[in-house]
Amino acid sequence: MTDHSAHISAKHLNFFYGATQALHDVSVDLKRSRVTAFIGPSGCGKSTFLRTLNRMNDIIDDTRVEGQVLVDGLDVYSGACNVIDLRRKIGMVFQKSNPFPKSIFDNIAYGSRIHGEKSRRVLEEVVERSLRRSGLWDEVKDRLDHNAMGLSGGQQQRLCIARALAVNPEVLLMDEPASALDPRSTARIEDLISELRGDYTIVIVTHNMQQAARVSDETAFFYEGKLIEVGVTKQIFTNPTEKQTEDYITGRFG
Amino acid sequence: MSMRPRNLGERMVYFAMMGITYAILLVVVYIIADVVIGGIGTISWEFLTGSPRKSGEEGGIWPVIVGTFYLVIGTLAVALPLGMSGAIYLSEYARQGRMTRLIRLAIVTLAGIPSVVLGLFGLGLFVIFLGFGASILSGSLTLACMILPTIIVASEESLRSIPQSFREGSLALGATKWETIRRNVLPYAIPGMLTGSILGVGRAAGETAPILLTVAAFFLPSLPTSIYDQCMALPYHLYILATQLPDMTKARPMQYGTALVLISVVLGFNIAAIVIRSYFRRKYRW
Amino acid sequence: MAQASQYWKARLIRYLFMAAAATSILIVVLVFLFLGRESVPFIAKHGLGAIFGGQWQPVSFENEQFGMLPLITGSILVTLLATVLAVPFGIVAAIYIAEMASAAEREIWKPVIELLAGIPSVVLGFFGLVVVAPLVKEVFGLTSGLNAFTGAVLLALMAIPTIITISEDAIRNVPQSYKEASFSLGASKLQTIWKVTVPAALSGIVAAVMLGVGRVVGETMAVMMVTGNAAVITFSPTESVRTMTATVAAEMGEVPFGSDHYHALFVIGVVLLLMTFGLNMVAQRVLRKYRIG
Numbered sequence: 024m025t026d027h028s029a030h031i032s033a034k035h036l037n038f039f040y041g042a043t044q045a046l047h048d049v050s051v052d053l054k055r056s057r058v059t060a061f062i063g064p065s066g067c068g069k070s071t072f073l074r075t076l077n078r079m080n081d082i083i084d085d086t087r088v089e090g091q092v093l094v095d096g097l098d099v100y101s102g103a104c105n106v107i108d109l110r111r112k113i114g115m116v117f118q119k120s121n122p123f124p125k126s127i128f129d130n131i132a133y134g135s136r137i138h139g140e141k142s143r144r145v146l147e148e149v150v151e152r153s154l155r156r157s158g159l160w161d162e163v164k165d166r167l168d169h170n171a172m173g174l175s176g177g178q179q180q181r182l183c184i185a186r187a188l189a190v191n192p193e194v195l196l197m198d199e200p201a202s203a204l205d206p207r208s209t210a211r212i213e214d215l216i217s218e219l220r221g222d223y224t225i226v227i228v229t230h231n232m233q234q235a236a237r238v239s240d241e242t243a244f245f246y247e248g249k250l251i252e253v254g255v256t257k258q259i260f261t262n263p264t265e266k267q268t269e270d271y272i273t274g275r276f277g
Numbered sequence: 278m279s280m281r282p283r284n285l286g287e288r289m290v291y292f293a294m295m296g297i298t299y300a301i302l303l304v305v306v307y308i309i310a311d312v313v314i315g316g317i318g319t320i321s322w323e324f325l326t327g328s329p330r331k332s333g334e335e336g337g338i339w340p341v342i343v344g345t346f347y348l349v350i351g352t353l354a355v356a357l358p359l360g361m362s363g364a365i366y367l368s369e370y371a372r373q374g375r376m377t378r379l380i381r382l383a384i385v386t387l388a389g390i391p392s393v394v395l396g397l398f399g400l401g402l403f404v405i406f407l408g409f410g411a412s413i414l415s416g417s418l419t420l421a422c423m424i425l426p427t428i429i430v431a432s433e434e435s436l437r438s439i440p441q442s443f444r445e446g447s448l449a450l451g452a453t454k455w456e457t458i459r460r461n462v463l464p465y466a467i468p469g470m471l472t473g474s475i476l477g478v479g480r481a482a483g484e485t486a487p488i489l490l491t492v493a494a495f496f497l498p499s500l501p502t503s504i505y506d507q508c509m510a511l512p513y514h515l516y517i518l519a520t521q522l523p524d525m526t527k528a529r530p531m532q533y534g535t536a537l538v539l540i541s542v543v544l545g546f547n548i549a550a551i552v553i554r555s556y557f558r559r560k561y562r563w
Numbered sequence: 564m565a566q567a568s569q570y571w572k573a574r575l576i577r578y579l580f581m582a583a584a585a586t587s588i589l590i591v592v593l594v595f596l597f598l599g600r601e602s603v604p605f606i607a608k609h610g611l612g613a614i615f616g617g618q619w620q621p622v623s624f625e626n627e628q629f630g631m632l633p634l635i636t637g638s639i640l641v642t643l644l645a646t647v648l649a650v651p652f653g654i655v656a657a658i659y660i661a662e663m664a665s666a667a668e669r670e671i672w673k674p675v676i677e678l679l680a681g682i683p684s685v686v687l688g689f690f691g692l693v694v695v696a697p698l699v700k701e702v703f704g705l706t707s708g709l710n711a712f713t714g715a716v717l718l719a720l721m722a723i724p725t726i727i728t729i730s731e732d733a734i735r736n737v738p739q740s741y742k743e744a745s746f747s748l749g750a751s752k753l754q755t756i757w758k759v760t761v762p763a764a765l766s767g768i769v770a771a772v773m774l775g776v777g778r779v780v781g782e783t784m785a786v787m788m789v790t791g792n793a794a795v796i797t798f799s800p801t802e803s804v805r806t807m808t809a810t811v812a813a814e815m816g817e818v819p820f821g822s823d824h825y826h827a828l829f830v831i832g833v834v835l836l837l838m839t840f841g842l843n844m845v846a847q848r849v850l851r852k853y854r855i856g
Contacts, residue, residue, distance in 0.1 A: 077449065079445065079448070079449060082444070082445070082448060084372050084373060085372070085373070105569070107451050107452075107453060107569065108451070109451075110448065110449055110450065110451040111450070111451035114449070114450070115449035117442060117445065117446065117449075119442060121440070121442035121443065121445065121446040123443055123446065123447075123461055124465060133447070133450060133452075133460070133461075134450035134451060134452075136460075137447075137450060137451060137452045137456055137460070138451065183446070186446075186450065187449070187450070190450055190451060284751075287751060287752075287753045290753055291663065291753065294655050294658065294659045294663065295659060295663070297651070297652055297655045297656065297659075298655060298656040298659040298660065298664075300652070301652060301656055301675075301679070301723060302671075302675055304720065305675055305678055305679045308682065308686075308687070308690050309678070309682075311690060311693075311694060312686065312690070315693075358583075359583050359586055362579070362580050362583030362584070363580070363583040363584035363586065363587065364584075365580050365583075366577075366580035366581050366583060366584035367584055369580075370577050370580055370581065371581075371584070376581075376585075379588055380584050380585060380587060380588060383587040383588040383590070383591045384587045385843060385847050386591050386840060386843065386844075387587055387590055387591050387594075388843075389774075389777055389781075389839050389840065389842075389843035390591075390594060390781070390836060390839065390840075391780070391781020391782070391783070391808060391835055391836075391839055392781065392783065393781065393783040393808045393811050393812050393832075393835070394594070394598070394781065394811075394832045394835050394836050394839075395594070396811075396812070396815075397597075397598060397601075397811060397815070397828070397829060397832040398593070398594045398597050398598060398832075400815070401597035401598065401600065401601050401829070402593060402597050405820070406597070422590050422594075425586070425587060425590070426587070429584075429587070453569070453573060454573060454576075455572075455573065455576045476681075479681060480681075482683075483681075483682075483683025483684070483685070483686070484683070484684075485683070485684065485685045485783070485784045485812075486783040486784060486808070486812050489812055489815075489816070490812070490815050490816075512683055512685040512686075512784070513685075515685050515686065515689055516685050516688070516784060516788070519688070519689045519692055519693075519788060520692070520787075520788055529693075532689060532693075536686050536689050536690075539683060539685070539686060540682065540683070540686050543681055543682070543683055544678065544681055547677060547678070547681045551674065551677075
């Protein structure tokens with residue numbers, strides 16, 4: 024029986040951009056080894072919330088957090104948390120694929136090198152394992168020294184996933200990972216998520232409700248900076264408790 | 278939107294404006310051509326590698342070229358690390374606030390200070406107060422103050438052109454801010470930073486007023502041996518040849534030759550900058 | 564432990580970069596400080612009023628005169644003339660390049676402007692001495708071509724790149740919708756430019772001119788070589804004049820350190836500094852307000 028206890032818990036989380044409050048009192052448990060989807064109309068705070076989990080909002084000027092985010096029981100906004108270790112543990116994939124203008128090899132090895140790995144043999148192992156994991160190995164194994172900017176959009180995104188996997192994270196945050204891709208590449212990303220399911224705690228932000236329904240175990244619906252409802256995906260899509268969730272699911276707004 | 282006005286009146290205004298604009302081009306071409314044609318005959322091995330004789334009326338300009346070279350190196354050694362680091366702060370670290378506003382205000386103010394005033398400042402601070410005397414050190418420091426804004430502004434622009442996603446991607450992998458800058462921002466920004474800096478150096482190589490007050494020697498055929506020595510420099514040498522000799526027309530070939538070398542050095546820097554810029558633009562695209 | 568050292572290392576790096584950036588502040592403060600410091604002895608001895616004396620005769624056996632008015636009027640005369648020459652060329656060229664030139668023409672103009680801006684002022688001065696001055700002498704039938712007008716011609720050439728670059732930015736910043744609205748009312752391209760685009764970009768153009776003027780006021784070598792350097796109060800373009808910058812550059816090499824004359828030259832520096840500082844601040848304010856450049 025897999026452990027599905029709370030891996031990440033937000034407790035009464037408020038978030039501000041300057042004077043504007045973007046998140047209102049969000050409390051939620053994200054379960055270990057599960058795929059959780061965040062859905063909601065644009066500007067509802069789902070991406071902002073995602074970025075509070077690995078403190079990526081720290082790099083934006085003039086922002087403020089209240090409340091707690093616990094990862095394995097440790098508050099990431101307390102002095103005891105090292106943001107470097109946190110981000111190592113929590114990988115992230117962005118909306119727009121962002122390969123670095125380096126070779127494919129150097130892209131994947133980037134994280135390991137940052138964390139002090141110098142042995143060529145170890146790096147080669149890491150690169151191969153990560154690329155196999157993201158299903159890209161067979162496509163790129165003969166051109167690892169080519170610039171990653173030369174890959175197609177879908178390949179680039181899978182490269183970014185491989186790059187995140189290379190540092191052995193426990194959690195994978197995905198911010199609309201397929202929104203810029205064509206349907207075929209999107210399908211491949213979704214397949215990949217299904218393959219990774221169970222091994223990682225995955226959180227995916229998406230504006231595509233079918234996608235949420237297809238890939239996730241749990242779904243959280245955000246609206247105007249508030250978490251309206253969270254539950255098992257099937258229940259959210261077939262029998263939501265809240266009126267707003269139902270309106271959104273059935274396409275009455277957003 | 279193509280512009281060929283239909284009616285006669287408008288067409289005349291159009292051609293008048295075109296004429297005024299191209300008059301500027303004509304003047305630029307004329308100036309360059311005059312210096313090139315006037316100076317090309319003087320350029321010879323002896324002129325470039327010989328020492329000046331009879332106050333510069335005869336001989337070559339080797340010590341003058343060497344002096345300018347030392348000044349440029351000295352200026353770069355000071356201004357480049359300082360300017361690039363300052364730009365890194367403004368682009369990567371600075372938050373909106375009083376300190377940042379003050380720094381930016383200082384940069385535009387510094388950029389607007391006349392070079393002769395900076396020369397006075399260099400004289401007061403470096404030559405006299407700090408006791409460096411009229412020397413390559415004083416001159417380089419003064420010129421560095423002059424081109425610092427150019428280097429900062431160009432470097433910051435180059436840093437800001439690096440997509441934010443490079444930084445986010447690196448930070449999300451657990452890199453520290455400095456690791457991110459060093460490994461994933463600077464390597465792509467440095468060509469642009471250097472381009473802007475080279476333009477600044479070109480300016481420094483052609484400036485006269487600051488070095489007039491802090492380093493330049495009227496006539497010093499021997500080469501400098503330390504940073505505390507005075508030296509000759511191309512722009513100042515041209516000024517001397519053109520205005521301070523008893524018989525100015527006799528020295529005309531020397532004047533034109535020096536002007537040509539000076540303009541080649543300065544424009545050489547500019548052209549190098551443009552070439553580097555376009556090379557790296559083609560190499561990196563994101 | 565490791566975490567604490569990591570934290571301090573990050574702070575240290577941040578402060579190092581901050582210190583580098585703050586060097587600019589230090590330099591500006593030192594410029595004001597040292598120019599002030601070297602000026603005070605003169606002001607203390609002769610009073611502020613000495614600045615407005617009408618005679619500059621710093622080297623004399625019985626009666627040295629440090630009246631800076633001739634130098635100030637010399638600078639103003641040359642600057643005004645240069646502005647009058649540079650503004651029409653600069654603005655018309657900016658309009659032409661921004662609104663009328665083809666894409667290929669624009670490709671030529673960027674390096675041409677950079678080229679003009681890159682010519683060292685001493686080379687321009689030399690060109691003025693050898694080519695422009697004899698021409699001016701010939702055309703106006705003068706005994707000498709070394710006068711305010713010749714200096715102004717060269718200074719205009721130096722101001723033009725600044726005026727073109729910043730005006731062009733200002734013109735391009737005018738929203739396309741303004742122009743489209745004008746076209747839709749049946750205005751021609753030229754009418755649109757003069758009645759809509761240029762007025763909308765006017766504050767940016769004014770700032771461009773001010774920055775150009777700032778450069779001209781502080782320019783030294785070219786004026787020193789061609790204006791004849793006679794310290795007299797005159798408003799005739801064909802008279803020889805002596806500017807503030809030329810006075811500093813020409814005389815500093817010969818003054819005894821610590822003499823009245825030495826300190827007087829620093830006073831000129833302060834006057835120059837304040838003039839250019841004022842011009843730049845106002846221009847920058849305008850540019851920031853309209854988000855140009």
